[in-house]
Amino acid sequence: MGLSLPWTVVWLLTxxxxxxxxxxGAVASGxxxxxxxxxxxxxGEERRIYPLCRFLxxxxxxxxxxxxxxxxxPLFQTSFAPVIFVVFAFxxxxxxxxxxxxxxxxxxxxxxxxxxxxxxxxxxxxTLGYAWLRIPWRLRWRLNGDQVAFGxxxxxxxxxxxxxxxxxxxxWDLWG
Numbered sequence: 282m283g284l285s286l287p288w289t290v291v292w293l294l295t296x297x298x299x300x301x302x303x304x305x306g307a308v309a310s311g312x313x314x315x316x317x318x319x320x321x322x323x324x325g326e327e328r329r330i331y332p333l334c335r336f337l338x339x340x341x342x343x344x345x346x347x348x349x350x351x352x353x354x355p356l357f358q359t360s361f362a363p364v365i366f367v368v369f370a371f372x373x374x375x376x377x378x379x380x381x382x383x384x385x386x387x388x389x390x391x392x393x394x395x396x397x398x399x400x401x402x403x404x405x406x407x408t409l410g411y412a413w414l415r416i417p418w419r420l421r422w423r424l425n426g427d428q429v430a431f432g433x434x435x436x437x438x439x440x441x442x443x444x445x446x447x448x449x450x451x452x453w454d455l456w457g
Contacts, residue, residue, distance in 0.1 A: 288353065295346040302343045305336035311391035314413070314425050321410030327403060333390045334377050341373030393431060405439060412438045 307313040309332040320330065348366035351357045380386040388395045397406060413421070416434075424431045 291346065291349060295343065295350055298339060298343040298346055302336065302339040305332060305339045308332045309336040309390045311393050311428060312425055314391075314393070314431070315421070317391070317394050318410050318413040321406040322414075327406075329398065331380070331387045332394075334380050334387060337373045337377035337380065341370040341377065344370035344373060393428060397435065401439070408442055409435060409438055412442060 304313070308316055317330070317332070320328075344366045348363040348370065351366065352363040357363065397409070401409070416424075424434055
């Protein structure tokens with residue numbers, strides 16, 4: 282027996298929400314920095330985003346969709362699995378509401394993002410955002426996974442580009 286159209290839509294929504302929850306989790310954990318680094322390049326008023334709240338909401342919605350799919354499966358209809366996923370969804374929604382009310386929780390993840398917001402100026406963040414575009418994609422992937430190396434890269438960019446480090450042995454500096 283094939284799936285009817287509404288259950289196909291539920292499957293597609295579940296896959297889409299689960300994929301978005303994985304994406305939001307990677308951003309919130311600091312393992313994928315491209316979306317937040319691109320926010321630094323935007324002109325005009327800087328809007329802060331809170332990836333932890335987005336991740337919790339996406340995880341809650343994905344959990345609700347999984348509970349609907351499990352409740353429809355004859356194997357799991359007599360078990361507590363759908364209830365567990367619904368409880369997890371309500372816990373994720375409650376944690377998201379709590380995180381939106383308390384800045385300490387809301388600004389806890391990703392740590393590198395809120396550390397940059399605290400220690401750099403708007404112009405420095407814009408320069409870092411454009412410098413992120415200039416590095417090769419393999420180095421970007423390396424810096425995404427290694428938080429210490431990313432911190433060193435940020436410090437190097439700030440020292441060389443922003444604060445104007447120069448070579449003391451450069452003879453052309455005499456003529457400048």
